[in-house]
Amino acid sequence: MSADPRRERRQELHGYIAGLCLALILSAIPFAAVMTGALPRAGIVWTIAIAALCQVMVHFRLFLHIDLSRSHRDDLQLILFSLLIVVLMVGGTLWVLGNQRAMMG
Amino acid sequence: MAYTVEGKGPSHIGIRMSNDAPPSHKEEARAQAEEALFGFWVFLMSDLIIFSMLFATYATMTHALAGGPGPKQLFDIHSAALETIALLLSSFTCGLATLYMRYDGSVKKTLLWFVVTLLLGAVFLSLELHDFIAMAAKGGVPSRSGWLSASWALIGTHGLHVTTGCIWLLIMFAQVAKFGLDPLVQTRFMRLALFWHFLDVVWIGIFSIVYLLGVIS
Amino acid sequence: MIHFLFGELGYNALPFYSAIATVAASVVVLGAVVVVGSITWLRGWRALWSEWLTSVDHKRIGIMYVVVSFVMLARAVIEACVMRSQQAVAYDSPGFIPPEHFAQLFTTHGTIMIFFMAMPFLIGIYNFAMPLQLGARDVSFPVMNSISLGLTSAGAVLMMISLCLGKFSTGGWTGYPPYTELSFSPGVGVDYWIWALTLSSLGNTMTGINFAVTIYKKRAPGMTLFRMPLFCWTALCISILMIFAMPPLTVATLMLAMDRYLDMHFFTNALGGNMMNYVNMFWLFGHPEVYILILPAFGVYSETIATFSNKRLYGYTSLVWATVSIAVLSFTVWLHHFFTMGQDGSVNAVFGIATMLIAIPTGVKVYDWLLTMFRGRIRLSVPMLYASAFMILFVVGGATGVMLANPGFDYQVHNTLFLVAHFHNMLIPGLLFGMLSAYHYWFPKAFGFRLNEVWGRIIFACWTGGFLLAFMPLYIVGALGMPRRSQEFFEAVYQPYMYVALAGAALVFCALASMAIQLWTSIRNRDSLRVFAGDPWNGRTLEWSIAAPPPEYNFARIPKVDSVDAFYQAKQQRTAWRAPDEYFDIPLPANSPVGFLCCVSGGAFGFALTWHIWWAVVVSALVFFGSIVLRSFNRDTMRIVPSGEVQETEENWLLALSETPPVANEAMFTTANRGLVREPV
């Protein structure tokens, strides 16, 4: 952490503004893709997925201030572990129930 | 056995707070704030699992229309876009409010931006309410099919969270009126801000998976 | 109007439909009257209110959790005995319990044992011991702690009320839909079950958050994570499990509630519902839950085996990693609870293998404990007896678990008493023995006197013998094909085994009675069992370095830690029990009625929802959140214990300590033990 609060404040303010702009763009892209229907279906799906992932990262970095600095180590570990659990639970659910649907549907 | 010197726990880093308390109190308040914020992060992650399960259930139920209306008939993508913008702006103004709180200690500016946040939250909620009414009018009530149950539950849970956030903001205004922006009120605002940003992150999932993927299905 | 006031509640809710129900309800009412009466007679209301119900002290909250758990244990054991009696006479005969009532019995027994016996027991033990072991003065969020207790107790109270008003669910502790949907279970039973579970799982989630933050942020200076006692490691792991595994249960039960109350279709047969979603979510919670139940026992055994072998825990690091990997792996195996539900064989294979993998870290643990005992100075205390029985029986249960992890085998014994034998084999020698040893081990710390040793051994013998007789036969009848949850059966071969199992249940009942007697005689003879000096077992961790019972602030000065077993080392280096050079004022969290208010309003909320009393739903919800919000406006939340008072308390104790004659290792279990043990040479 830099010692100068004024500089820090300015950086953070710029962070928020950048975050807002990026998030707006990353929302606009998938909405536009769907509304105009300019892409083939698979392309739209990928656009939505990638834009969403990018936007989540933007939010975490610029709004929730999660970064790799030491002072956020605990938070970061927590989030990464939660992500692992979410992947296990949601991925597992989709796999298992999808499989059952295929077997019995 | 050796003892530690009281009042000087392990040093905590990473939290900034503006207040005029003497340094030792400042240190203590900081430590407490750190603990409270970490605890809140843990809560958010637990809440994230709730949303994950709602998403997973939703995803397994996309075929469960049971002959009822589907996303194409029910979802208004323009309204979803407006909601997205409202929530995103509110996240931004919420961030600004904490910025003024933490660096400037300015009650006026902090409150101003939090009020704007509240208003944007209200805009979001009324748009959402409007969506729900429109859906119901087209026969898309939650008891119509498994898919509708799952969508109402997912979107509704998010909406309920935003409502909670709005009520929490109102309570915080009362706290500011009573205590000013003292350290405890500040940590509570920080937790509220985390909550608010978190809800915006969940919304990304909702507009992408439910609305956008829904209407192209 | 009547309907507005009382919802569905009416005269026919009273338990006069069967003699057993009437008796059970009368016992509950009578018990409540006796408790209220004796508190009044002893003029205890004020003390109860100011020292217990509004207390946010982690030690008192822990003790209250254990009290809740004991009450519920008594009820669930009695229900188990009734079920065993029924099955003993049920060969080709309806016996004395009708099917619907039998179904209520296994549902309440299972639900209570898991959610209202096991969970409060282990949470109570952690609440009491973990902050002491960490060298902390309390948990991170003391008021939230008392709210958690309030929610869990509210759930327990709801379970007790269900004995008196209306009938309970018949859907088993798992509550699988579509059977538990409105169309098949139209009464209030499932609603009772849903709200009792929801209340308690919210409480448990909050406890998980509280414990995790406490461990992360409140360790004594110098206590790195790898210097924590193993018990605290298990606390960290179960907190993580609670934080991440309780939400799926909450979501599943609330979706079931939405189906029932709002006519939604998550799990119904019609209109696109899918009951497999429920089963999947329930076990996303359920499997981590069984590790929430077993890891605390591992933690307790790790402490007691080291203490009573008078040796440092063997393989500390490997035990930590084993614990952590069990915790993480437990999120990857949930499907083994529904191998038979129609997915692909390859899916089953993946989950079967993942399940078997858990046996590896578990095996590591057993070897570590054995090697801790190896060449130690073993003292066969009651906790040590439980630990030895555990190590033998748990391996048997683990072996049957690995058998069940094979989907092919599971298909054969699915839904039979083999499974019932397996999970009781894990839960009784694992969880319950672990908690009972914790009870014997920390009781002197909590109350300042030991529990009677002879009765302790009798209880141990009854539990172990009772368990063996009651459950070993079930492996056999299970393999022979006897289905679980059957009120009547038609195969003569099962019958003798049912008699043996009944004898076992009787012995378990004796264990329960002996526990009451032990508590009674120990309280009566407390003066001869006092251990004020505070270290009756020659302990190794920080909780033994203070008086018994501990002062409310725990540590006059927060200790500095530089190794595992810091207190034991200090004793060896003769630096233990040093009076600090200076005393300070100690701020402690002040009492708060919020937890109690949340208990009452939370319980009322569940009750009102169950009976569709909508005005009370609104009122109780307002009280619940209102009390929390109002509390946030209260800035007078700390109380100072002045340094003078601290000094007086501490000097009193240090003086008594210096006058306490240390007892020889061999005489530890005699009345000569006043809380100080001589180190054996």
Ligand code: HEM
């Ligand atoms: C004290 C000795 C105990 C006895 C004699 C006993 C007996 C029984 C019996 C007879 C059943 C019904 C089996 C069937 O389906 O036919 C049962 C079920 C069950 N027990 Fe126990 N039990 C004991 C202790 C425990 C403990 C300590 C736990 C958990 C901590 C526990 C958890 C359960 C569960 C979860 C079920 C399944 C309920 C269901 O089918 O939904 N029991 N027990």
Ligand SMILES: [Cu+2]
């Ligand atoms: Cu399992």
